[in-house]
Amino acid sequence: MSRNNSLFSRTWQLFCSLKLAIVLASLITLLAIYGSLVIHGHPALFGNLDQLSLRSWARQLPTGTLIMTWWLSAAGLLLILFSLNTLCCFIDWALHVRARWRKSGEYLIHLGVILLAVAFAWGSWAGVRSDRQRVYLHEKVPVPGMPGHELIVDAVEPVMNQQGRPLDMLNQVRLVKGDQLLAAEQVRINHPLSYQDLVVVPVSFGQEAQGYECFMPGLGQLQLIRGARIELDNGKILRVQGFYADATRIANGEVVQQSSQLQNPALLLDLSGPGIPAWRGWYFLREQLPFQLVANGIRFWPVTPIFNTYTVLTINYDPGADLALAGGSLLLIGTLLTLASFYRKRRANDRPEV
Amino acid sequence: MLQYQTPLLVASFALYLVAFLGYLMRRPEPGMVLLWPRVCLSLGFLSHSVCLVIRWLEAGYLPVTNLFSTQFFFSWCLVLVFLYFEYRYRIGSSGLFVVAVNLLLLGVALPRDPAIPVLIPNLDTPLFTLHIVFSFLGYALFTMAFSLGVLYLARQLGMQRLLELRQLRKLNEEAIFLGFCMFTLCMIAGCIWAYIAWGYYFSWNIKSLWSLIVWLFYAGMCHAKFIRRWQGTGYALLSIAGFAVVLFTYLGIGLLLESNHPLD
Numbered sequence A: 001m002s003r004n005n006s007l008f009s010r011t012w013q014l015f016c017s018l019k020l021a022i023v024l025a026s027l028i029t030l031l032a033i034y035g036s037l038v039i040h041g042h043p044a045l046f047g048n049l050d051q052l053s054l055r056s057w058a059r060q061l062p063t064g065t066l067i068m069t070w071w072l073s074a075a076g077l078l079l080i081l082f083s084l085n086t087l088c089c090f091i092d093w094a095l096h097v098r099a100r101w102r103k104s105g106e107y108l109i110h111l112g113v114i115l116l117a118v119a120f121a122w123g124s125w126a127g128v129r130s131d132r133q134r135v136y137l138h139e140k141v142p143v144p145g146m147p148g149h150e151l152i153v154d155a156v157e158p159v160m161n162q163q164g165r166p167l168d169m170l171n172q173v174r175l176v177k178g179d180q181l182l183a184a185e186q187v188r189i190n191h192p193l194s195y196q197d198l199v200v201v202p203v204s205f206g207q208e209a210q211g212y213e214c215f216m217p218g219l220g221q222l223q224l225i226r227g228a229r230i231e232l233d234n235g236k237i238l239r240v241q242g243f244y245a246d247a248t249r250i251a252n253g254e255v256v257q258q259s260s261q262l263q264n265p266a267l268l269l270d271l272s273g274p275g276i277p278a279w280r281g282w283y284f285l286r287e288q289l290p291f292q293l294v295a296n297g298i299r300f301w302p303v304t305p306i307f308n309t310y311t312v313l314t315i316n317y318d319p320g321a322d323l324a325l326a327g328g329s330l331l332l333i334g335t336l337l338t339l340a341s342f343y344r345k346r347r348a349n350d351r352p353e354v
Numbered sequence B: 001m002l003q004y005q006t007p008l009l010v011a012s013f014a015l016y017l018v019a020f021l022g023y024l025m026r027r028p029e030p031g032m033v034l035l036w037p038r039v040c041l042s043l044g045f046l047s048h049s050v051c052l053v054i055r056w057l058e059a060g061y062l063p064v065t066n067l068f069s070t071q072f073f074f075s076w077c078l079v080l081v082f083l084y085f086e087y088r089y090r091i092g093s094s095g096l097f098v099v100a101v102n103l104l105l106l107g108v109a110l111p112r113d114p115a116i117p118v119l120i121p122n123l124d125t126p127l128f129t130l131h132i133v134f135s136f137l138g139y140a141l142f143t144m145a146f147s148l149g150v151l152y153l154a155r156q157l158g159m160q161r162l163l164e165l166r167q168l169r170k171l172n173e174e175a176i177f178l179g180f181c182m183f184t185l186c187m188i189a190g191c192i193w194a195y196i197a198w199g200y201y202f203s204w205n206i207k208s209l210w211s212l213i214v215w216l217f218y219a220g221m222c223h224a225k226f227i228r229r230w231q232g233t234g235y236a237l238l239s240i241a242g243f244a245v246v247l248f249t250y251l252g253i254g255l256l257l258e259s260n261h262p263l264d
Helices: A004-014 A018-041 A055-059 A066-095 A097-128 A291-294 A322-347 B001-025 B035-059 B067-089 B092-109 B127-157 B165-198 B206-223 B233-256
Strands: A127-137 A139-144 A151-162 A164-178 A181-188 A191-194 A197-216 A218-227 A230-232 A237-244 A246-248 A255-259 A267-271 A279-286 A300-315
Touching: A004 A066, A004 A291, A018 A066, A018 B127, A018 B206, A055 A097, A066 A097, A097 A322, A127 A197, A151 A237, A151 A291, A151 B165, A164 A191, A164 A197, A164 A300, A181 A191, A181 A197, A197 A237, A197 B165, A218 A300, A230 A291, A237 A300, A246 A279, A246 B067, A246 B206, A267 A291, B001 B092, B035 B067, B067 B092, B067 B127, B092 B127, B092 B206, B127 B165, B127 B233, B165 B206, B165 B233
Parallel strands: none
Antiparallel strands: A127 A300, A139 A151, A151 A164, A164 A181, A191 A197, A197 A218, A197 A300, A230 A237, A237 A267, A246 A255, A267 A279
8 A cells, every 4th residue: 555655656746746847848849849840841741730620630641641740649648748747736736725825826827728738639639620611692501510500601791992802701690500590690800600619710702603694585684503494485495404614525525614713604404395306415605506406496695694602611610619718718817917926026035046 | 190100210229229339338337227328228219119109099000010010019029128127127238139139120120111001801800919919028028038048158157247147047037937928928819819710729830830839948948947957057048049949930930931920
């Protein structure tokens, strides 16, 4: 029993040791210096560290990268030991708080660091990040990490300067669970939607061509977007099955999308009706109408593209965020208390001597 | 009112230069007050502060968003730190290095365009002001700590007309401690702002990582002063090494590498 007590006592002394704290902090610092240069030198491997939680990032690492990532695991281990050391110091102080209450500020800083370390580990493990997610108006987007929850963007209003450069984006965003409205916020720069462990911040916005407004004699302006159905005379039906903003026909005759930029738009059309053979084909808007349409007396001209506005949001779920805020608050209070205590001690000429 | 900023800044520079030369040439006994350089420095600081207030009022925000304004504000912080130690402890010429850095910063800033850029929405938050103020105060205190560390070693090597070793050590510890407190407040404001702006409070960007390195280094130093082996010479050497880390974090990354804190 006394041997066990002695072992526990020695281990406890070690983990309350100031020298251990300095050694661990020094090792973490050196590893972080090394790691920062590795990160900067290998953007292909580390470039998406901020876009994913640490756990997700580690899972998508290709094999054979241990030589460049070992330092992260080592730093993590040292951080765990450092947190344990800090926790033991805090507990030791708390057990003797009557005699050491003057160091409350310093030990609140210690507690804040512990909470931050735990929060970071928790968020890295259980958090989910969805970076730069394109969200169209009125589209319901499932929230990562929060099953059953959805985000809806009701309006996007870009704010431009006099030169036409975008300055800000005003997004009317709702967070719902089924029919229940949980939060609604105008999300803009430095004004996120924050709900429990979820934070939604704006990144960008844009417009994507969804189709074309065309003019057809007899019917006037038509909105040709995916899903549109135009009833023509004699029971003919013209359907729009698809739209590419920038299409090209490849060697085997297949039409594929090259990009989302409006360069060479094409509509996938479907014509059917009584007494006519069904037809399905691509109409490249920069070219002539397909013969099959003209032969059936169908003529229309593209007038203007139809754009759908989208916003680009970062949607992050971090279960450790509140704990991190608590840790930060303790750091703040501890720092202010320590400052006040420092000057009080200096007035009393109280400082450690050699 | 902006038409007064350049004359005020030039006046500050001139007064700082006179004070610097005064401290350099007269080099009083430690603890003695050399009145006229102190007055010149104080008047220069007053002129500098008025200029800062004018710029702040005209801009509607603390203008620290381009290279000119960061140099302007950092030099203001350096003089503030020097005056704190001068009035409190009469360090006199022991703080010459800080005054010299201040002169260098202002000298480089003066030829630049002082126009205040329009505030972009990304920086339109009180957290930006808090982050910047505490950051530069921290850097200024670390600069003072470096200066005191070098003087400690010089005193050990026998250089006279400097403060006593005990006093230098005490001031060095105070500069490190205050710098660490300011930098902690800077990190707290920065992390909260990062969460609001980016959706996460810690970024793996090189600037954020090196800021953490600076914080860890000086946290270690706050503990090292209690270890007998690290007191005195060891602490002075750490202050010098810490300043190298600070220089790389503030200037090296901002000017040489890509980060989320560009200096230009």
